[in-house]
Amino acid sequence: MIEAERRAALEAIAAEVRSCTRCRLHEGRTQAVPGEGHPSTEVVLVGEGPGFNEDRQGRPFVGRAGDLLVRLLASIGWRRDDVFITNIVKCRPPENRDPEPDEVAACAPFLRRQLEVLDPALVVTLGRHSMARFMPGTTISRAHGTVRPADPATGARAALVLAMYHPAAALRTPAVEEASFADAGRITAALEDARARRAATAATAPAGADPAAPREVPAAEAPPAPPPSTVDHAEPEVPASDQLTLFG
Numbered sequence: 476m477i478e479a480e481r482r483a484a485l486e487a488i489a490a491e492v493r494s495c496t497r498c499r500l501h502e503g504r505t506q507a508v509p510g511e512g513h514p515s516t517e518v519v520l521v522g523e524g525p526g527f528n529e530d531r532q533g534r535p536f537v538g539r540a541g542d543l544l545v546r547l548l549a550s551i552g553w554r555r556d557d558v559f560i561t562n563i564v565k566c567r568p569p570e571n572r573d574p575e576p577d578e579v580a581a582c583a584p585f586l587r588r589q590l591e592v593l594d595p596a597l598v599v600t601l602g603r604h605s606m607a608r609f610m611p612g613t614t615i616s617r618a619h620g621t622v623r624p625a626d627p628a629t630g631a632r633a634a635l636v637l638a639m640y641h642p643a644a645a646l647r648t649p650a651v652e653e654a655s656f657a658d659a660g661r662i663t664a665a666l667e668d669a670r671a672r673r674a675a676t677a678a679t680a681p682a683g684a685d686p687a688a689p690r691e692v693p694a695a696e697a698p699p700a701p702p703p704s705t706v707d708h709a710e711p712e713v714p715a716s717d718q719l720t721l722f723g
């Protein structure tokens with residue numbers, strides 16, 4: 476899938492999200508928040524659900540937690556536009572309560588389809604609800620900063636998952652904020668590991684295997700360090716202003 480196709484597919488999913496009534500969360504939303512970011516990124520960040528500001532603006536992580544997320548990314552030299560940011564549930568739970576299991580289940584197909592389109596090398600979970608989706612059977616205090624392969628059933632068919640605390644939790648507790656910056660420092664190494672893993676998989680894939688999967692960068696061609704954008708080198712350069720925001 477070329478970048479324009481990925482962009483169109485993501486926009487189609489976003490349009491479905493904006494009119495979705497699959498669960499009760501649609502009743503209280505101002506705007507649904509499908510997610511946004513670079514359609515050719517290698518890295519997808521998955522939070523829990525929209526908060527007050529996100530609900531008003533229809534964009535993920537735009538409040539204080541978003542400011543901290545930007546600082547966490549900046550600590551490794553990345554911008555939020557280098558990645559794709561979305562949530563487990565796309566509509567704001569009332570009073571910012573935790574999403575209910577049936578709400579998470581109802582919304583799960585949207586995230587799975589986004590991941591199928593983006594085919595990231597690395598998924599970074601933000602908070603325990605997101606972590607539970609990708610790393611079931613553990614706790615955020617144990618899992619943060621750790622990496623494991625993603626279950627392809629999540630939609631991320633050839634990815635590693637790195638767990639982090641939710642930035643809102645980091646805002647509340649200095650020790651969690653400190654841990655979050657340490658965990659952010661592990662993102663680039665995790666991405667390098669993920670790239671190597673995908674390259675190894677591609678090298679051993681039988682001839683004639685699915686030509687669309689995965690869209691690896693061969694190790695010899697991969698840049699030595701992130702940021703993680705535009706892995707489809709066959710495509711012409713697109714002006715940065717066109718690349719960086721899918722859903723405004």
Ligand code: SF4
Binds near residue numbers: 499
């Ligand atoms: S949270 Fe997800 S499933 Fe529920 S109404 Fe919003 S988009 Fe639909």
